[in-house]
Amino acid sequence: MLRCAGLVIFSQISWAQDAPAALPYSPDAIPLSQYQSGDAASSAVPDPFAISTVPQGKEYFLAIYSGSTSGVYYYVASAICDTLSMTYHQHHIRCVALRSQGVGSNRDLMTQGRAQMIIVQSDTNYYASNGEKPIPGARSVMSLHNEMGVLVVSKNSDIHGVADLRGKRVNLGPEGSASRNQALELLTAYGLKPADLGRADAVTQDANAQGLCSGYIDAFPVWIGHPAQVVDDVARFCGARLVGMNGDGMENLLHQHQYYSHQTLPANLYPGQDQPIESYGFKASLVAYEPVKPYIVYWLTRSLMEHLDVLRAKTPNLSMLNAREMFEVGNFLPFHEGAARYWREIGWLQDGGPKGPPDIDESADQ
The missing domain is CATH 3.40.190.10 (Periplasmic binding protein-like II)
Structure with missing residues (x-):
């Protein structure tokens, strides 16, 4: 991770x-x-x-x-x-x-x-x-x-959105991990369960690139700071595509959880990614x-x-x-x-408190 x-x-x-x-x-x-x-x-x-x-x-x-x-x-x-x-x-x-x-x-x-x-x-x-x-x-x-979420999918797959994961082989991450919990939440938002996938793997995220490029899985979701080396590697070496998580499910997640925000990945950040990608994620x-x-x-x-x-x-x-x-x-x-x-x-916080540089010390140093 x-x-x-x-x-x-x-x-x-x-x-x-x-x-x-x-x-x-x-x-x-x-x-x-x-x-x-x-x-x-x-x-x-x-x-x-x-x-x-x-x-x-x-x-x-x-x-x-x-x-x-x-x-x-x-x-x-x-x-x-x-x-x-x-x-x-x-x-x-x-x-x-x-x-x-x-x-x-x-x-x-x-x-x-x-x-x-x-x-x-x-x-x-x-x-x-x-x-x-x-x-x-x-x-x-x-x-x-x-830290924006994207689906990284195999070059020739017909996955163009989260709903298209139905029947596909997807690595959701190890049981109990934050990455798996995040993926399960995403599936639920789009009305999917692990049983709806062709195969729901529980492999460490470090194996995603090998799994996708070898044809063992069709996709994996990832929430990460971009550009990320793992995404660049699979896009460059085996033609993987990036798919956004936008749609009604994403809007529901944004409404339910204040800590998520709508995010856009600019075009041409990765090989073959010639259009902006809309999704959501953390800060x-x-x-x-x-x-x-x-x-x-x-x-x-x-x-x-x-x-x-x-x-x-x-x-x-x-x-x-x-x-x-x-x-x-x-x-x-x-x-x-x-x-x-x-x-x-700088005028962005207006709560009436003290402004400007504080003194170095009021007592002993910490």
Whole structure:
């Protein structure tokens, strides 16, 4: 699966003592010795200082948990770090991309107080906001790229929509997996059951390309950030076609689930795909942990938005980012105070709260 995960933010000096009592806070991805940089080797806590007067040698650290190094989120995390590094002189935040085991493990990391920021899908954000699958202390920052669903079908098949899967051999993904649950929901929306298929396989998603190109399956559904290597490979090497999931079933899903959004795949993104494709999917969603200082989250948000063209160019998966959608779509949790300050500063969030850069420090560093 190309579903990856999260951001983790760190800063200098001591961290365990600063967390709100109700929220655990013990990040563990970077050794404690690395929290102390420059002239921060002393145990003394620096006086509060404003963004415009960052003392020489003081640094903060941002580590991005992101899932498999072959996954989309890993490249997104790396792109975020690269973009943030462009404005280092303004904030003194250093950033690195790290691996994780995916969205589920990143939820667990934040719940345990070990992750300061995570990248998840918008449904995770939604279920956290309504308490169905809570993540204590989770706050929205922004949404990122689309994770649009498509059917990838064999070259000579007569599949032109979801309803055409009846009687076909389809890999729905392993039993109990998120990919299979997603596929079953799609079938149900179009009045289909696994028994209506010619064969409903339960094979890992890693086998999709081999299964389709060898003629063992006729199709597989996938929700992913585009362009995706697995889709490009089967389109290039065995002439696979892409089919959208649009139709009445899709409209019902959009009506039932707020975390889905209508999405369009531009023409010519993949070999042989000469027309736009209409479908639906998630937004990748950036979520911060409440104990993280507003200073760090503010500068992350500001640096990405002020250098959006750079961020888009870092990886193809981010090439279609839309600034307004990054604020308006998929952010179901309340905004983290650092992100909220930036959104207020540019006039998009009008809730009467404080605007502009927060001070670096109000007490000890986290």
